[in-house]
Amino acid sequence: MFLGIDIGSSSSKAVIINAQLKILGKAVFNTGAGTQGPEKAVGAAFREAGISGEKIKFSVVTGYGRMTYDKADKQITEITCHARGAAHMIPSARTVIDIGGQDAKVIRLDKDGKVENFVMNEKCAAGTGRFLEVMARILDCSIGNLSSLSENASEEIIISNTCTVFAESEVISQLSSGAKRENVAQGAHKAVAKRVAGLGSRIGLAPDVVMTGGVALNKGVVAALEKETGQKITVVENPQIIGAIGAALYAWETASKLS
Amino acid sequence: MNRIEKIISALEETANHPAKAVKASMKETGKKAVGCFPYYTPDEIIYAAGLLPVGLWGGQTDIKLADKYLQSFCCSIMRINVEQGMKGMYDFLSAVIIPAYCDTLKCICDNWHVAVPQTYLIPMVYPQHRKIAAGVAYLIDEYKRVQKELETIAGKKITEKDLEDSIALYEDYRETMRHFTAIVSRYSKTLNAKTRHLIIKAAYFMDKRLYAIKIKELMEELKRLPEEKLDGIKVVVTGILAETDALLDAFVQNKIVFVADDLAHESRQFRTSVRSEGTALERLAYRIADHDGCSLLYDEEKKHGQLLIDLVRENHADGVVVCMMKFCNPEEFDYPIYKKELEVAGIPMLYLEIEQKMDSAEQIRTRIQSFAEMIK
Numbered sequence: 001m002f003l004g005i006d007i008g009s010s011s012s013k014a015v016i017i018n019a020q021l022k023i024l025g026k027a028v029f030n031t032g033a034g035t036q037g038p039e040k041a042v043g044a045a046f047r048e049a050g051i052s053g054e055k056i057k058f059s060v061v062t063g064y065g066r067m068t069y070d071k072a073d074k075q076i077t078e079i080t081c082h083a084r085g086a087a088h089m090i091p092s093a094r095t096v097i098d099i100g101g102q103d104a105k106v107i108r109l110d111k112d113g114k115v116e117n118f119v120m121n122e123k124c125a126a127g128t129g130r131f132l133e134v135m136a137r138i139l140d141c142s143i144g145n146l147s148s149l150s151e152n153a154s155e156e157i158i159i160s161n162t163c164t165v166f167a168e169s170e171v172i173s174q175l176s177s178g179a180k181r182e183n184v185a186q187g188a189h190k191a192v193a194k195r196v197a198g199l200g201s202r203i204g205l206a207p208d209v210v211m212t213g214g215v216a217l218n219k220g221v222v223a224a225l226e227k228e229t230g231q232k233i234t235v236v237e238n239p240q241i242i243g244a245i246g247a248a249l250y251a252w253e254t255a256s257k258l259s
Numbered sequence: 260m261n262r263i264e265k266i267i268s269a270l271e272e273t274a275n276h277p278a279k280a281v282k283a284s285m286k287e288t289g290k291k292a293v294g295c296f297p298y299y300t301p302d303e304i305i306y307a308a309g310l311l312p313v314g315l316w317g318g319q320t321d322i323k324l325a326d327k328y329l330q331s332f333c334c335s336i337m338r339i340n341v342e343q344g345m346k347g348m349y350d351f352l353s354a355v356i357i358p359a360y361c362d363t364l365k366c367i368c369d370n371w372h373v374a375v376p377q378t379y380l381i382p383m384v385y386p387q388h389r390k391i392a393a394g395v396a397y398l399i400d401e402y403k404r405v406q407k408e409l410e411t412i413a414g415k416k417i418t419e420k421d422l423e424d425s426i427a428l429y430e431d432y433r434e435t436m437r438h439f440t441a442i443v444s445r446y447s448k449t450l451n452a453k454t455r456h457l458i459i460k461a462a463y464f465m466d467k468r469l470y471a472i473k474i475k476e477l478m479e480e481l482k483r484l485p486e487e488k489l490d491g492i493k494v495v496v497t498g499i500l501a502e503t504d505a506l507l508d509a510f511v512q513n514k515i516v517f518v519a520d521d522l523a524h525e526s527r528q529f530r531t532s533v534r535s536e537g538t539a540l541e542r543l544a545y546r547i548a549d550h551d552g553c554s555l556l557y558d559e560e561k562k563h564g565q566l567l568i569d570l571v572r573e574n575h576a577d578g579v580v581v582c583m584m585k586f587c588n589p590e591e592f593d594y595p596i597y598k599k600e601l602e603v604a605g606i607p608m609l610y611l612e613i614e615q616k617m618d619s620a621e622q623i624r625t626r627i628q629s630f631a632e633m634i635k
Contacts, residue, residue, distance in 0.1 A: 064621065064625075067621075067624075076628075076632060077625050077628045077629040077632060078625070079625065079626075079629035079632075080629055080632040080633070103622065114633070115629070115632070115633040116633075117607070117608075117633075118626075118629060118633070119610075120622060120625070120626060122612060122622075
């Protein structure tokens, strides 16, 4: 068995695969680096797979918290792992958009599914899951309900500030001026989409475009991104665990080379 | 500690503690020191006056006072330089030369008199049209004005022979450094990205004559060693400078070797020689005219991209790392042009936006590691 762990800024993910690359166990815990999240995710994945730690031949850790997690055999970046995971799930993928808790990445893949080029957002929450979290808090809804809230939007609202802190003030002003929550929610999705589309334009978005990461669960963001980029975007099944799947695949590959 | 380690350790110590090193150099040589703002200054004239040219390329100081004069969208090198000036960290210098290569440097020239009144300012303007006769003549006139200012500070006349001797010494330094950077790929472990940077940086805080002797000694000692097998990734690095420690550590950890550079702080200082004909000041002016591929010097033919492609091919590099100094307009204007050319040439490129003082290097570390994983 092979273990992949993805320790993000806001959640921890673990995936266990067998030598036939079948997923036996997977888990997501909504606490990230520097918490008990990674241990809980790994434990839950073991329970789902019905195995114990001794069965793991090789493990790879990825994500923001990879440098401080010392229980894995190897660490690889989330860019490489998301690319590998996405290409495994959708072999025709040539572009991967991964929006996580604190960063956004656009990764170009070659025909073999290897990373050809990539761009990442600068150290700023604009265009990331954190931006949506802040918006959800102001709109008094859960992050999971932000997408359904935006479905009832009746009017387009533009959030002009890309900075999350300034955007927060802007949205509070709009709400106090009578703007509808639904419209603001849709505006927030559009703001993220614009930022990520701008990032993608630096390396170009070649089809098929695949989206991974927790924010891919938000249909409003996906729709806004499709509109901004003019490209069809495929959301991978279980987008949150794609980095962990990539890590598990590298664990399998490394172990195969060693044996 | 063997001889090589001793030389490298001494140079690293110099680069890591500039103020201490400059004061030691002043004591050792008995010279007054003149600060030189980026990017190019007539160091040969300063040296000919019997003064010690000292490079002022920012540092790791927190910015508090400089915000009074420079907005947050000015580059960190200039903001830190003004901050250090205002904090009195340059008080031991007899003057600073500030060349107006960009809008921020122009503002600093205006503000310096009130912001740092205790440190004498010699402003300079380099010609945009540096290759035409009028541009060269203008630059020679600028050099003459600066020369007079330096003569006053030094309390001596600078003769043509002083200038020629100084140019000869600087030519020797430049040639030595070209040899040094060329051997990095043969000793990629000893001269890893961080060590290479610190060795080159030390030149800014030492007498160039003594510095060149040290580098020659180091190269002689290295020649006695068997070549080190290069098992990492070879890159050409471009930009203003490649700092901080965390950035350089990430390159070392991921076995990324700088087989050549096009950094304003490093090779751009020594890759172009003076011409052999003409008066000393003409030779210096033509060195600026002949220096290409630098965003700070107007180049209507836009040769920067081809220069990078040539560096990649000559050194069999795997890619180019762009260390983009945040808010450096001249470098940012150049980037889209050479990016396209590198893409057409099929050369992988890593873009890193850097500041001199970065509290968190996690994102940059991830990008560097991802680039290494991509190339492997």
